[in-house]
Amino acid sequence: MSEARTILTAKEMARTLERLASEIVERRGESAPLVLVGIQRRGVDLARRLKTLLDARLPAPVVLGQLDINLYRDDWSSLGITPAISHTEIPAEVEGASVILVDDVLYSGRTTRAALEAILDFGRPRRVELLVLIDRGHRELPIQADYVGKRVNTSAAERVDVLVAERDEQDRVLLRPKPEA
Numbered sequence: 001m002s003e004a005r006t007i008l009t010a011k012e013m014a015r016t017l018e019r020l021a022s023e024i025v026e027r028r029g030e031s032a033p034l035v036l037v038g039i040q041r042r043g044v045d046l047a048r049r050l051k052t053l054l055d056a057r058l059p060a061p062v063v064l065g066q067l068d069i070n071l072y073r074d075d076w077s078s079l080g081i082t083p084a085i086s087h088t089e090i091p092a093e094v095e096g097a098s099v100i101l102v103d104d105v106l107y108s109g110r111t112t113r114a115a116l117e118a119i120l121d122f123g124r125p126r127r128v129e130l131l132v133l134i135d136r137g138h139r140e141l142p143i144q145a146d147y148v149g150k151r152v153n154t155s156a157a158e159r160v161d162v163l164v165a166e167r168d169e170q171d172r173v174l175l176r177p178k179p180e181a
Contacts, residue, residue: 003176003177004161004174004175004176005174005175005176006172006173006174006175007134007150007152007160007173007174007175008133008134008149008150008172008173009171009172010165010170010171010172013133013149013171013172013173014171016133016149016150017046017049017050017053017133017149018053019149020050020131020147020149021050021053021054021057022057023147024050024054024100024131024147025054025057025058028098030057030058030059031059032098033060033063033097033098034054034058034062034063034098034100035062035063035064035065035090035092035094035097035098035099035100035125036050036051036054036062036063036064036065036099036100036102037064037065037066037067037090037099037100037101037102037115037119038064038065038066038067038102038103039066039067039069039101039102039103039111039115040066040067040068040069040070040087040088041167042103042104042162042164042167043101043102043103043104044066044102045164045166045167046102046103046104046133046164047064047066047102048064048166050062050102050131051064063091063092064091065088065089065090065091065092066087066088066089067088067090067101067115067118067119068087068088068118069111069114069115069117069118072114072115072117072118088118090119090122093123094119094122094123094124094125095122095123095124095125096123096124096125096126097123097125097126098125098126098127098129099119099125099127099128099129100128100129100130100131100146100147101115101116101119101128101129101130101131102131102132103115103130103131103132103133104132104133104134104162104164105132105133105134105135105136105160105162106130106132106134106135106136106139106143106145106148107136107137107138107139107160108138108139108140108141109139109140109141109142109143110140110141112130112141112143113141113143116128129146129147130143130144130145130146130147131145131146131147131148132145132147132148132149133149133150133162133173134148134149134150134151134152134160134162134173135148135150135151135152136151136152136153136154136160137151137152137153137154138154138156150173152175154175156178157177157178158175158176158177158178159175159176159177159178160173160174160175160176161173161174161176
């Protein structure tokens with residue numbers, strides 16, 4: 001594969017997020033309060049969109065938080081660079097709450113492991129679920145998403161790029177070859 005291939009168009013992304021919001025309501029019901037926590041960076045953008053969709057379907061507004069997991073990563077000291085620290089904000093009590101972590105791509109599971117560790121620093125949630133736009137397989141840890149937008153078979157020589165209008169001026173998901181080192 002020598003060039004990028006589109007996995008999801010803007011229209012397909014919007015439809016996928018609508019479906020994921022419907023799945024959340026269907027599985028969880030309408031009564032329990034919900035905290036959505038987007039994993040920096042694009043997970044935050046996706047969580048914001050989901051909040052808008054869920055607020056239109058649920059009687060109580062969804063709480064939105066954002067989580068930077070860089071200092072919880074198990075590989076940052078071996079990367080040879082200092083991690084770029086972003087913003088963490090959890091505006092609600094996590095203790096006893098139902099939390100849905102939102103990320104763009106699930107790959108090895110290491111980002112999710114770091115996010116779980118980070119969220120536990122804020123308290124012990126009643127339940128934590130994981131929502132991802134793309135699940136590309138190749139897990140290194142026993143982590144699975146509860147809500148998946150699309151499963152994509154990939155090779156280790158490929159990468160998945162999620163583009164969001166908030167950061168990239170367009171909505172699109174691409175499968176590309178990894179650059180050669």
